[in-house]
Amino acid sequence: MAKKWINFLRKYGPIPRNDNMFDETIQRSAKRNKIKPIIFKHPFHEDVFDCFKSDSIRSVILTGTAGDGKTHLCREVWKELGGDDELWASDDPYLKLSLPNSQTLHFIRDLSGWAPPQGMSWSDVPHKETLMQTFCQSIFTDSPTDVFMIAGNDGQLVEALRRLETTDLISNTRDAIEELLVDDLQSIAGVNLHFFNLSRGSSAELFDRAVKAFIDHPGWIECYDLNAEPDAFFGEKCPVRHNYELLKTNVVQQRIHMLFELCDYNNLHLPIRQILLLLTNAVLGHPDAHDRVMRVIDVPKLIAAGEIAKGSLYNNIFGGNLSNRRKSSITVFNYFNRFQIGYETNNRIDNLLIFGADDDFVKTEYDKLIGSDTFYGASATYQRARKQYIEAGDEDEDAANAFLEMLVRQRRGLFFKVPVDQEKEFKLWQLTVFKHAGEYISDICEVLESGGGVDRRIVGRIVKGLNRVFTGMLVDDERQLYLTTSGSHSQAKISRIYLDYISVQPNKGERVTIERNSRTHGIDLRVHFSQDEEVLLELNLIRFEFLSRVASEGALPTSFSKECYEDIQAFKSRLIAKYAEVQKDEEGYDDDCVELKILNSDNGKLEPRTITIKR
Numbered sequence: 001m002a003k004k005w006i007n008f009l010r011k012y013g014p015i016p017r018n019d020n021m022f023d024e025t026i027q028r029s030a031k032r033n034k035i036k037p038i039i040f041k042h043p044f045h046e047d048v049f050d051c052f053k054s055d056s057i058r059s060v061i062l063t064g065t066a067g068d069g070k071t072h073l074c075r076e077v078w079k080e081l082g083g084d085d086e087l088w089a090s091d092d093p094y095l096k097l098s099l100p101n102s103q104t105l106h107f108i109r110d111l112s113g114w115a116p117p118q119g120m121s122w123s124d125v126p127h128k129e130t131l132m133q134t135f136c137q138s139i140f141t142d143s144p145t146d147v148f149m150i151a152g153n154d155g156q157l158v159e160a161l162r163r164l165e166t167t168d169l170i171s172n173t174r175d176a177i178e179e180l181l182v183d184d185l186q187s188i189a190g191v192n193l194h195f196f197n198l199s200r201g202s203s204a205e206l207f208d209r210a211v212k213a214f215i216d217h218p219g220w221i222e223c224y225d226l227n228a229e230p231d232a233f234f235g236e237k238c239p240v241r242h243n244y245e246l247l248k249t250n251v252v253q254q255r256i257h258m259l260f261e262l263c264d265y266n267n268l269h270l271p272i273r274q275i276l277l278l279l280t281n282a283v284l285g286h287p288d289a290h291d292r293v294m295r296v297i298d299v300p301k302l303i304a305a306g307e308i309a310k311g312s313l314y315n316n317i318f319g320g321n322l323s324n325r326r327k328s329s330i331t332v333f334n335y336f337n338r339f340q341i342g343y344e345t346n347n348r349i350d351n352l353l354i355f356g357a358d359d360d361f362v363k364t365e366y367d368k369l370i371g372s373d374t375f376y377g378a379s380a381t382y383q384r385a386r387k388q389y390i391e392a393g394d395e396d397e398d399a400a401n402a403f404l405e406m407l408v409r410q411r412r413g414l415f416f417k418v419p420v421d422q423e424k425e426f427k428l429w430q431l432t433v434f435k436h437a438g439e440y441i442s443d444i445c446e447v448l449e450s451g452g453g454v455d456r457r458i459v460g461r462i463v464k465g466l467n468r469v470f471t472g473m474l475v476d477d478e479r480q481l482y483l484t485t486s487g488s489h490s491q492a493k494i495s496r497i498y499l500d501y502i503s504v505q506p507n508k509g510e511r512v513t514i515e516r517n518s519r520t521h522g523i524d525l526r527v528h529f530s531q532d533e534e535v536l537l538e539l540n541l542i543r544f545e546f547l548s549r550v551a552s553e554g555a556l557p558t559s560f561s562k563e564c565y566e567d568i569q570a571f572k573s574r575l576i577a578k579y580a581e582v583q584k585d586e587e588g589y590d591d592d593c594v595e596l597k598i599l600n601s602d603n604g605k606l607e608p609r610t611i612t613i614k615r
Contacts, residue, residue, distance in 0.1 A: 001035075002226055002234065003296045004285070005219030008035045013280035014322060014330055015291045022273060023071040028089070038276060040213040042069050043201050045076070047186075051194045052077060057103055059139055059148040063157055063181075064198030066183030067273025070151035073198075074109045077149060081105065094131075104146050106131065111152025115160045122164055132164060136173040139193040154181055154197065184520065202521075203270040206262040209277045210259055211256075215248055233299040239311035240294055242375050243283040246313045252416050256317065262437055265445065265523065266541045274332040280316065292321050309406075312376040314413040318342065340433040341415050342408035349426065353410050354386060369417050376413055382406055389399055389608050398529045436548045440541055444523060448516040456505075459514055462525060462539070463504050465547030469568045471599065476552055479504050481527060483572070483579055484599065498597035499579060500529055515538060527575060535578050 011029055030037040042048075051060050062070040078088055093110035108114050116122060138144035152160070161177060164170045179188055182193040187194055223244075228235040231377035235241070246252055263270055281293065287310050289298040293312065302308060315321065318341065319333030327333045351359075356366030357378070358374035368375040388396070389403040415431050423429075429438040444454055460478030467475040469563050471484050472494035480501040486494060503510040509530035517524045517538075525537040537543070 001222040002219070004033050005035060005217075006224055006233075006240070006294075006296050008033055009219065010278055010284060010291075010293050010295065011331055012038065012124065012276045013284060013291075014277055014319070014326065015293055023075070024089075024091075027075075035219065036217070038210070038213050038217060039072075040072055040209040042076075042198075042272075043205055043209070044069075044073065044196055044198060048073050048077065048194075048196060049080065052081065055101055056143055056358045057099065057101070057105065057147050058192040058194055059135065059144075060150070060194045060196070061177075062149070062151045062158065062196050062198060063154045064196075064200075065269060065271050066153060067271035068198035068201075069272045070198060071109055072272075074107060074149060074151050078107060078551060102145070106135070106146060106148045108150045108152070110158045111150055115156070116163075129164070132160070133169070136164075136169050139173065139176070139191050140169070141192065143589060144192065199269045199271065201269075202270075203264050203275070206270070206272055207257055207260045208276050210251055210272065211247070211279060214276070214279045215244075231303050233296045237303050237308065238299050239286065239302065239308050239375070240283060240299060243311065243313040243316070246416075247279070247282060251420065252313070253346065254420065255416050258437075258441060259336055259339065261441060261445070262339070262434070265440070267522075268335045270332050270335060272414075274330070277330065278332045278336075281319065281321070282313045282316045285313075285319075285321035286311035287321045289321075292323075292326075306381065307377055309379045309381055309409075312409055314376060314416050315342075315409045317416075318412065320412075338433070339437075341431055342412040344431055344433055345411055346427055346430040349411065349414060349431065350407075353407060353414070354390065357386070369414060370410070373413070373417070378407070382410070383574070402503060412551065434545045436545050437541060440544050444514060444539075444544070448523065450513075455515040459504065459512060461551045462514070462544070462547050463512055465549075465551035466568065466572075468550050468554065469547075469565065469573050473599070482599075483576055485576065488502065496599045498599045499576065502529065502575075519554060519581050529578060529582050532580060533582055535571070535574050537568075543567060 008029055011026060026037050029035075048060065048062070051058065062073055064070060075088060078095070078097065079085070081097055081099065083095070087095055090206070095107040095109070097105045097107065099105055108601075114128070116125050116128065119492045123462040134146050135148045135150070136140060138146050138148065145274065150157070157177060158174075158181070161170065161174045176188060176191045176193070178194075179185065180193075181197065184197065184200055186196060201497045210261060223241070226232075226234050228238070230236040232238070233240065258269060260275075285292065286294050286298070286302060286307075288302060288305075288307055289295065289311075294302070302311065311321070318336050319327035320331070322330075327337070352362055352366055353370065356362045356370065359366075372378075385403040385406055388399055392399065411431055415428065418426050418428050423438060429435050434440075439458075445457060447454060463481050464476065464478045467477055467480075468484050470482055473496075475482070480503060482501050483499040484495040485497050485499065502512060504512045509528060511528045513526045513528070515524050515526055516522075517536075520538075523539045523544075525539040526534050527537075528534045543564055547568070
């Protein structure tokens with residue numbers, strides 16, 4: 001059974017497969033091998049099931065990205081309402097079920113597989129066109145006899161409706177769906193439809209549920225029951241066993257959770273399928289295995305060849321076992337590698353990794369974090385490469401490059417090994433390109449979620465960064481947010497014409513705050529012109545990092561900052577537009593007189609010089 005479990009588990013991993021039928025493939029394989037699939041209660045489960053508990057059921061749409069669990073939720077509803085398992089096991093994307101209340105529930109469990117392909121119109125399949133029109137009619141009928149449960153990616157849903165011949169009914173349906181999508185709503189008045197966008201859920205919450213189901217799966221008990229020899233599969237030297245046991249530790253789960261959380265705050269959603277792929281690759285990944293994902297028969301060969309270290313969970317989490325092309329094509333590795341963990345570092349960490357074994361001052365730390373880890377830390381291969389690098393330096397280029405690749409894996413290992421209480425001491429987040437990520441989570445996200453307020457020093461730093469972008473000068477002011485222009489257009493790099501300032505501290509309705517958005521659950525920077533007038537900027541991790549670094553360092557590399565810079569300049573344009581709107585409402589506004597104030601910078605302090613011009 002252990003071998004069957006590993007072979008089954010590989011199907012979740014980064015191996016070639018038919019993604020369009022992923023859920024069905026997993027279910028069939030599980031049934032064929034008599035293995036329980038990795039399942040857990042979807043965060044939207046209760047909300048979706050509640051839709052089918054009333055006497056008069058309304059239609060339900062499940063949308064989101066591929067792998068979000070749409071088909072899984074459809075199957076759970078089908079089973080709950082008494083649907084036949086054999087019917088569900090068919091390849092037909094359309095099924096229907098008669099309900100006790102005399103309603104007919106139509107399941108379109110894969111809209112892309114059911115709708116006419118590109119090049120065909122709905123009129124070429126009139127029975128499907130009629131069914132879609134029935135759906136559109138049902139959502140505007142108080143007690144419809146036909147209700148629907150439709151699963152499809154949001155793009156497919158909009159495209160399917162767009163291709164229908166336009167009538168008032170179809171036009172109203174399109175408008176309703178677009179409003180639900182754009183405004184992130186689950187229902188709107190006058191439309192009998194429940195709408196769930198699964199991609200709006202938390203990837204971090206999905207990870208927490210998925211990793212528990214993964215670790216608790218009975219297949220791992222079968223592996224332990226082998227009582228294998230040290231050099232065999234799931235013996236003491238087995239990288240699969242070691243990776244599984246590492247994944248069970250709190251610190252590893254916490255760090256992976258933080259990466260998912262940061263993806264959420266960067267509006268990078270990761271669906272269930274990608275999370276299960278990550279977990280499978282973390283445990284089974286190895287560059288020398290078949291399809292780069294270990295099988296039972298691969299393990300003894302890798303142990304005998306002394307290549308255990310290449311199967312490190314710490315490296316596999318970033319797809320380090322895969323080819324660059326394959327890795328970049330997988331969403332979760334694409335997102336995680338944006339953190340550049342392993343390629344960023346600081347002197348303390350590199351000194352520990354390179355010289356720690358020979359330095360009495362840090363030997364204790366080295367032994368604890370690296371020396372004690374004979375699997376992926378102080379392995380014989382790494383020790384030889386380290387000594388050769390110290391002695392030969394860059395003279396042997398191939399050996400130096402090989403060691404530097406190992407160093408990337410070691411830095412990644414430290415990211416998951418450093419204890420929570422030593423994160424600040426080691427400056428853990430300097431191992432990533434987002435050096436303020438830890439602060440973003442602990443001092444902003446967690447503080448706001450607990451009902452607290454963001455420290456004024458952080459708000460001041462963000463204002464300082466904004467002032468430097470807005471003016472193009474090295475401004476140090478954190479108490480006032482300056483509104484400036486170049487005279488020709490507001491987004492010029494250097495803007496020395498001063499319009500006004502907004503007080504950061506509360507003053508006659510003016511203030512600058514960082515708050516949680518109750519609708520999007522994201523973080524907003526809010527600039528208040530008065531009690532009723534404000535302009536918002538979504539303060540995601542990238543923008544927070546950008547403004548924090550501009551405030552402390554003055555600039556960032558173009559590759560990192562170009563998009564952020566343009567976002568902040570667009571925000572300035574919105575602030576100036578709101579300022580002009582507020583000024584026109586102010587008593588005494590003089591449209592015939594223009595007063596220009598030119599800013600001069602003196603050691604980070606701005607001093608405006610006034611020039612008055614008559615129109």
